[in-house]
Amino acid sequence: MDGSTMTTPRSASEVASEVAPVAVARVPRRRPRFGRARWVMIAFVAPALAIYLLMVIVPSLQTVQLSFTNWDGISPTYDEVGLQNYTEILASDRFWNAVKNTMILGLGSAVIINVISLVVALMLDRLNHATGFFRTVVYLPALVSAFIMATIWKYLLNYNFGIANSVLRDMGLPGWARDWLGDSGIVIGVLLFIICFTLGGNTTLIYLANLQSVPQELIEAARIDGAGGWKVFWNVTWPMIAGAVTVNMTLAMIAGWVIFDQVLVLTTGGPGFVSETMAFFIYKVGFGEYRAGLGSAAAVVLFLVVIASTVAANAYMRRREIQA
Template identity: 75%
Template sequence: MSETHTVEKAPVRISGTPTAQSDPVRGGSQRFRRQRAAMFGFIAPALLVYLVMVIAPSLQSIQISLTDWDGVNDAYNYVGLSNYEDILGSERFWNAVKNTLLLGLGSAVIVNVISLAVALLLDRLHHWQGFFRTIVYLPALVSGFIAATIWKYILNFNFGAVNTSLRDLGVPTWAHDWLGDSDIVVSVLLFLLCFTLGGNTTLIYLANLQSVPQELVEAARIDGASGRQVFRFVTWPMLAGAVTVNLTLAMIAGWTIFDQIMVLTSGGPGFISETMAFFIYKVGFGEYRAGYGSAAAVVLFIVVLVSTVVANRYMRSREIQA
């Protein structure tokens, strides 16, 4: 009589989706989604505050720009695009635009040229580098309001250090009302703005100069290139990214200059030294024309956005990736 032997077989999986433990690709995807959800949870509170405090008021300013709201009363009427028509036909507004362009473009060019020259000098120093870097960066640590207050006393016509020194040197005719002379006040503001922005710009250039591969510099010198040629064909292309960053920051700072104008001149004499940012503040809060000021703010936003995008695109096209 024969015996029957039964062989047990393991269950065979015919179909179905592999689990996360057996599929490393799916397991990694799930971990990535959990990490992304955790990161979003961390930034969600800050994002909510930014939306409520910045984005929402900015969008509301577009609505207000279409009204005649005075900024105080609850009642207002929609006036369509009349605020924008009044702005574009205002000589005072175009003067503010001219000053803004002068301060924005002028400071961007002057600050970058001087800062690059100072960075080149600091890069060649072998001693006291830390000390001189600190001296160059110190003005950037002072807020625009504090720096403007100091300069207001220095440039005072009666007891300011500048005019007092000129009188003591025997040239009293050189003394000027630096902040009250309509012919030179914008130029004085341009100088003060450049003085404030120079520290950050210089350090950015210095950091990029120190990242230039020395092998390329030495190879160029071995091939007989002069110092000027080394800078033009080796160093300068490597600084393209720094130039883009510094020009963008300087232009934005020039477009939105406010605190220096508020402290030094309050837009005077008359409306000569008003910028777009100060013009918005003055008409919106000082003259109780919130709708008109909001329209000017929208125009300023468009100007800053377009100029920044165009400048960045042009500079990026000239960059050489190291």
């Protein structure tokens, strides 16, 4: 073989020396795509966040600190009392009565409101005429504040000139006339009715919006397979609106735990302390009896109860939602 045509193998260093002169263009480092937009969003959020911290977070932390004192809400000085406020609360029959009323009104209204709202939403979903009118009628009570609605009911249920007792007397049933807001045996039931009447509008519309998002193809397929109305609802509609059930139950429970306006306007916790709720107990003790330290301790207990019950209920509903 001719030596002139033979090639000798080159080392890696020789190959690298030939490639080295070739200029390689450097790719500039890209800045974060949303860097400027992120700072703009932070600038918009910062004022609201500062106000929230000053008006909500800081007072909440101060409430925890005051719960270990004997502050009366007026004096510039107070003494540390440790867990005395908490032990007094837990040993108070009045507090436990408020807890019982809160559970009846809170949990009871949550269940009743969701059941009635779902039934009404199912009826509205099947309407073909005047749907806008009936939706407006259902939602109207939610547009009125709880304070104003409670004031209206206070006049309607007045023993002497209220329309409820007037109608009963005109019908020849004077024995049925009751002091609806002063009878300790029925006052909690009356409050429960008024609360359910006031808070059902939003819940109904949430259910209605979710019902209208259920694919009609699934419903028609179930009917073709021979499923009746109840089976269609239980096997098709109910799993599709499980998320709405979770949201509505959570919102209703939170609203039920902090019921205050209706009690303040209708009964002021009476007769005696019979109709007090936890929120009203905190207000009455802290501002009415000038025991801000004890009221702060009760507020901390209420906060813990709301958090624990809401998390537990939401976790349970989420599991049901996944199983559905």
